[in-house]
Amino acid sequence: MENIKITPFQLFVLIVLFQLGSAIVVAPGVEAKQDAWMSIMLGLIGGLFVFIIYYHLYKQFPELSLIEYLPKILGKHLGWFVGFLYSLYFLYIATRVLRDFGDLLVTAIFPQTPLFIINLLMTLSIAYVIYLGIEVLARTGEFYFLLLMFIGVIVNTLFFISGEVETDNLLPILGEGWTPVIKGAVPTLLTFPFGEIIVFTMVFPYLHNQKYTLKVGLIGLVFSGVLIAFATMMNIAVLGIDIVERSSYPLLSAISKIRVGDFLERLDALAVISLIVGMFFKIAIFFFAGVYGATTLFKVNQYQKLIMPMSIIVLVSSISIAENFSEHIEIGLKIVPNYLHLPFQFYIPTALLMITLIKKKFTIKSHS
């Protein structure tokens, strides 16, 4: 682990940036219409539970990352194989988020620029920061966390000042009953963004002070969950549920409505900046987890050596992963949650925890 250490606050910041990353622009949970925020809160509660599972697993091996302790639970070969799958999973999700990001930029800002160029620039900067190390990523995170919070406060104040917020748009509450709320929360919201916190099992061993991990993790999740719910509420209050439901990027549309006096208008840039920053951290953390996992699996002495090849793989596959945006989204909504997120975020970790607990009991019994 060298002497790289992440402070509790940095962990908090990374979790928040990671969670907000893409969730804040796409307004998750709109299946529940006006009650999207309730869906999000439900998803958050689920997210807290899975985080506790990850934490208990990690407590068994406080110095190790997920991929490092997998062989200890499942045996050498099976553990290696599952670790390999995890590594692929992280890289695949990094690729998907990169694609999301590139598509957004092409749609909203750079209609004539090839996706490749946009993703290339992002990949380069991520490769550079990961090359500098997770500690640098965490510190950069602190800086941009402050910036994002600042932007958030400004944007929300402006929403109110410009008089665009129509709280009526949030009514009726539970107009359709609980069914759509729960449908929105499980599995989509549970897995995205909250369940994705599985990636932090790769970051835990770098923590400076292990005893705060659980507390900081839970606070971070709650904080980001509340922010996402609030942002979604604001989007709906400003745009109305009908438009939110139909727009690809509600936050962008909502911010473009701000108009205070004759000069404070056209603030889309703020949304775009938050988006780029958030996406950057999300992809970077997944990418780090993937690269670091591969380093462990293939016993490479320095993870920096893998950055170049891995970033090329991620870049190229982010382009070839889907033919068009619709296909990409369809995979993201239908296949990924059920066949990737659920197994990797819930089934495997739960099984792992059960195995370790049984093993522990067994060894304690045999000792006594």
Added chain:
Amino acid sequence: MKTTQFKRAIPLKSLIKRKKGADVDTFSESKDESGAQQKSSIEAHVEKMNNTMGGTSDLIEREIIINTKPLIKGVAFFINGLVDNEQVSDFMLKSLLNDSFDLEEAKEFSNTTLEHLIEKQLLTVSEVKMETDWDKIIHHLLSGNTILFVDGINQAFIGSTEGGEWRSVEEPKAEVAIRGAKDAFIESVFTNMALIRRRIKSPKMQFEMFQLGNSSQTDVAIIYMNGITNAKLVQEVRRRINKIDVEHLLNSATIEEFIQDKTLTIFPTVYNTERPDTAANSLTEGKIVIIVDGSPFVLIVPVTFSQFFKSAEDYYQRYDISTLIRILRYISFTIAVLGPSLYIALITFHQDLIPTRLVISLAAQREGIPFPAFIEALIMETTFEILREAGVRMPRAIGQAVSIVGALVIGQAAVQAGIVSAAMVIVVAGTAIASFTTPAYNLAIAGRILRFAMMILAATMGLYGITIGLIALVAHLASLRSFGAPYLAPFAPFIPENHKDGLFRLPKKIFNK
């Protein structure tokens, strides 16, 4: 009077370390025989001295006859211009020549040897040393001391007569403060040490001297506060300074280059100041000050990014005003780095983000401008950099002419000829003014380089390019360390208590808690 009371034991590692060069060879050859030569006769010393110095014309050789009973022959050597002539004549020569002194009587009285008598009784100069090591003798001679050989004594007397012409302590030129102290460091290491010592009258403050530069033998002092400065940090500074291997050390900038943590960065990781109050303040904060003889700028390590936005003035004005001004400096630096690039990004990529009336006015201005906005900005910025460089290097009288020509050419003619738009002139001028607010010149230069990099990013990818550039920039800053201290502290890592004097300057009462 030169203050010499600070002189402590001199680590001689660097002196002994020398390996090459003709001069060096004579020294080491002579070393073994030096004792014998000195014993034999005073002529040997004189000859040796003249051989070593190669008969340079600024070496003054003064033969004297010491006015004792019996009379003793002596020879004094000093370098013309390096010594304080009054001291040499009053306290070295006068005392030897004029005061009549009965040796036998003195011997009876105190029962000591001749050399002790000369040292203790005859030489009235403030500090006298006895030395046999030829290297050190030469070093002292070249530092402005007077060397005295006395017949029959196989040691050299070294009287501290350093002096000669130094610039006097003047007002700071680069770091002006309206209400602050008006003294600035000069080129003499000892004067500079005294300027700091006068501000901190604490026995905790320690000076350590080094001689660096194989042939220049420059005096370098590191200053720290015992018990306040981290001992490991002092150790690290010592280690890095001892590692320096150069032939000539003429300026603190050379040291800076050698001791900084990472060379592949445009950001300064060592702070320099010409203000003794700033240096003293840094010492009390547990930092280490490095003074180099011949340089009116002292170095301070470790340093954080925020240090470069602090000015001595901040501590002399009310805290609220200082805080606001400090925030203004951060904003100005941001403008200085991002001004033209944001303009380029907006005007070539994101015209939709500009208010309608403004965009129409800008479009009208750009009607007929032959260059794309990026090229236009590049031309203007480069012209401005050339003008600035011309203005800085020119003698003051011509400098004014430069600025008049610049203002006319850039401000008037270029716009009237339709080569650049008026808006671009405003942007460039605003950026230039903003860049002058950064108190630290070396950071301002970094800002200028970054401005061009950001302009390229903006011209290729608009706001996206700028944002990505900024992320990489912050990551780069976060990866920097200055003597182990994270460069971006107290922002990243976030250290709440250090914010008392980071972005803000809180009242002293809170400060000292």
Added chain:
Amino acid sequence: MSKRMDLHILLIIPLLLTSCWNAKELTDLTIVSAVGIDETEEGELLVSLQVANSSEVAIGQEGAGRDATTTLVYTSTGNTLAEAMRNVLETLPRQVYFPHMTLIIINEKFAETKGLDRVIDWFERDSQARTNANVMIAREADAREVLMVQTPIQRISATKLTDQIEVIEKRLGENMVMDVDDVVRDLSSGGKELLLSGVKIQGDNKSAIKKETIQQSVPDALLEINGMGIFKDEKLIGWLEDEEVKGALWVLGQIEGAINNVECDGKKDAIAIETKKANSDIRSKINNGNPVIDVSIGQEGILDEINCSKDITKHKEIQELEKLLEENIKKIVEKVITKAQESETDIFGFGEVLHRQNPKYWKENEKKWPEMFAKLEVNVHVSSYIRRSGMRNNSYQNKTNE
């Protein structure tokens, strides 16, 4: 390390070449300020783009002359809006640029016969167009003709109209700003119908398209924002005129300033009261299976003009005035509610209120809402307060002091 650096540099080089893709110099753009939509006789869309002639608009620029009109109108046709927008490039010298478009004007006849559905989606979907552009209907004229009129002072008629409607909304209360988002929201809502302001050309529109028109103290033609069109679903079915619009806006809570006249001493319209602040609260309840709507309007205002001898220093007199005003407003409001009920168009959004407050009932009756609206029981309550009386108290016409 050095090898890796080489690779990085190789990757960075293409980045520097990207500038040709999305960079667009200001001088390569024609800034569209408004879009007009008419229909050709063949049933194609006739799109008119009002383009700002920037060097004419920007006064005080060097080289800016007064030798051309400030706005130009280009037209083209197409079967879809997107097609027409591309076809316009055949006549335009530069790339069209939509983000600064602030106004969409739709032909009255087109709105009546074909409806809006064919022309709204593009404005919402296109990444260049901004959804806060105002939407208006050209009354008794083609949209193209409206866009061609040259306007003094505000030299781009699109900005003139958008500024004007904002002022009207704030001070007069006879029109309401409706942008693309609002239009979409109302079109897609089952419980609220759309209202759009109309624009009329006042005067001779043939000579008003020349730049000479604005060199006169009375231009040949002026653009007037007048009335609001009622839409049933997507089609225009009628108009609300000044007083009626005001009534509708009282209900919608959109009044920010308005003048109401009340009688005094038997003199009609002798006292004018300016509204400074107003709000409305709409509540729904179900009475015996039938929905009932309660509209409570609150109003605060000042006395603006008194042409009678009323002694307004007395609190009682003021209260009387308040009562008169309440009745006045109530009358206006009830009149427009009746008018809306006659045409079965719920322009007040009572259906949405029902949806919010009684979601279950709404779900059952959503389909037959227009008919239910026609028979809806609506109770209007107005409470007025007159806070101040301007720089004088009693009018000089008041004789009580003598």
